[in-house]
Amino acid sequence: MLSIVAELAIAIFMTMNNNGPMKTFDSIQILRPELATSYLALLTAQPGRPIALFAPRRVGKTYFLDGDLSPAAEKAGFLPVYADLWLNRTAPLDAINQALEEALDDVNVPHSVLGRMVKTPVRKVGVLGASLGLGRTPTRRDLPDKPELRMDTLIARLANDAGKPVLLMLDEIQALAHSAGGDAVIASIRAVLQKHKKKVFAVFTGSSQEALGEMMMSAGGPMYQFAQLLTFPFLEIEFLERLAAHFSEVHPRKRLDVVALQRVFEHIGFKPALMKDIVKEMSAEGQTDVRLALEKFMKDDRNVPAWQGVFDALQPLEQAVLVILAHGIAPMGKDTIMALSTIPAVNATLAKVRAALDRMRKAGILCNPPKVGYMIEDRLFRDYLATTYQPNYITNGKIGTLRRIQE
Ligand SMILES: Nc1ncnc2c1ncn2[C@@H]1O[C@H](COP(=O)(O)OP(=O)(O)O)[C@@H](O)[C@H]1O
Ligand SMILES: [Mg+2]
Incomplete structure (x- = not known):
């Protein structure tokens, strides 16, 4: 068996010897153009009806919007516009409007100052030709201040100026379900x-199935029967095969069992970045x-303080x-409540x-x-x-406290 140092030396040698851009676990990227095309087809088949893609956190929704859907949309003649509603959950309409305004600027303002000068007719030229006076830039009516009206105007202008339909991507739309004035x-x-x-x-994404479901299903709510709710698929075995293949490039005499990788991938909730971290760790140690x-990852001192901190x-x-849930006990059961009620704190x-x-x-x-x-999400x-x-209080049925299991 090779020592860790030797393994690392081989690993570094292999990566350096690679032609083209240096390949790493991090550079492994799964593209899903067919999925993007199928969503676009669905959208154009039902104008006025958005699709809402649901998948838990960190499985690759934003990555897909950016890396697959936007390019596919551009190719198909749309103008993609992206807004993250989670980051801007206190002012979601402003976030959407800002994204639309930036897109409008991109469409209308040529990228170089020179370009802008050429587009505007020159009114006067200085005596020595040194100062160029620019013609009046064509003015339009100001955008309305009221956010709803502003969005309406921006969409119309953007589609008009770009000469193509807009694909509005609203990421983490369930943020609206919990925000004041979200409805x-x-x-x-919708209007x-x-x-x-x-x-x-429009394409929406959401990380919380129940929040998204609530938004779509609550009769009388503004989202009711509006968007078409779809389950966004997890990455498939190809992702794990690529990780295993790169592992064998780095460690030529070693192979990873893809079926075992698949089990762990499922266990960690199909989160690709987390899976890469685990495989990188394995690779570092051969x-x-x-x-x-x-198991080692679970005890890692980068993870434990984060969990304990939460x-x-x-x-x-x-x-x-939380401890009750972690042990699979029903939190609102009669016995549970009784046991919990006996704990002074x-x-x-x-x-x-x-x-x-x-x-x-x-939260x-x-x-x-x-x-x-x-359920505990993670x-x-x-x-x-x-x-x-x-949860000692439950197991004894007596007064108890939360107790750390001794290691
Ligand atoms: N198709 C993919 N190929 C490779 N890595 C991916 C892919 N999708 C996601 N990832 C990795 O997972 C991380 C989390 O994905 P992200 O799109 O932010 O998740 P979500 O938006 O669902 O919360 C990304 O930063 C990236 O490292
Ligand atoms: Mg995201």
């Missing part, structure tokens, strides 16, 4: 999209046992509820537990898929809690 924002978006159905097509690598920032009741009631669950759902720690009930965080804390 009114959705109503405006504008329907008014300009020949000029604008390790081929994926389960072992995952946990420590919570209130005692929330912590207790927690002092739970059904209403308090429900409120705690809801707070943690809004993105929990999810609440239909028919499944509350599988690895759940595993960490389950192996670190024991």
Whole structure:
């Protein structure tokens, strides 16, 4: 068996010897152009009706909008415009309008100053020809200040000036479900999209199935029967095959078991960046046992403080509820509430537990898929809690506290 140093030396040699751009695990990229084309076909088949792509956090939605959908849209004659509603959840319409305004600038303002000068007729030339007086730039009516009207005008102008329909991509639209005035924002978006159905097509993404579902299904809500809800697919085995292939390029005598990789990929919730981290770690050590690598990853001192930090920032009741969930116990069961109510620091009631669950759902720690009930969103965080804390109060049925399992 080779030492780690020798493995690394080979690894560095292999990467340096590669022709073209240096290949790394990080540069492995799965493109899905057919998926993009199929979404565009769906959109054009039903003008005025957006599609909403649902998938959990960090599985590749934004990456897809940027790397697959935007180029496919451009090729198909659309003008793609992207806005992140999660980052701007306090002012979502402003975020959309800013994205539209930037796109409008790009369409209208030639990229160099010289270009702009050439486009505008020259009115006067200085005596020595040194000062160029520019003609009046064509003026248009100002954009309305009211955000809803502004969006309406911007979409119309943008489609008109670009001479092509706009593909409006609104990332993490479920941010609107929890924001003040979110319903009114959705109503405006819906009205504008329907008014300009020949000029604008829209794709939404969402990370929270229940928030997205709530938005789409609540009768009377502005999103009701508006967008078509689709499940955004996880990366397939090709991704793992590419990781394994690169591993063997780096370690010519070693192979990764793709089926084992697949199991771990599923276990970590199909998150490609996380999977790359695990395989990079394996590669650095020349390790081929994926389960072992995952176990090690779970104890890694880069992960543990992050998980513990999230946990420590919570209130005692929330912590207790989280540990219960990590152990697969129903948080609102009668016995659970009774046991929790006996803990002095927690002092739970059904209403308090429900409120705690809801707070943690809004914070993105929990999810609440239909028919499944509350779950810890991050599988690895759940595993960490389950192996670190024991809900003694439940197991004894007596007064207890949250106790760390001794290592
Ligand atoms: N198709 C892909 N190929 C390679 N890596 C990907 C791919 N999709 C996602 N990733 C990796 O996963 C990370 C998270 O993806 P992202 O699109 O931000 O997730 P989401 O928007 O669903 O939360 C990216 O930064 C990238 O490193
Ligand atoms: Mg994203």
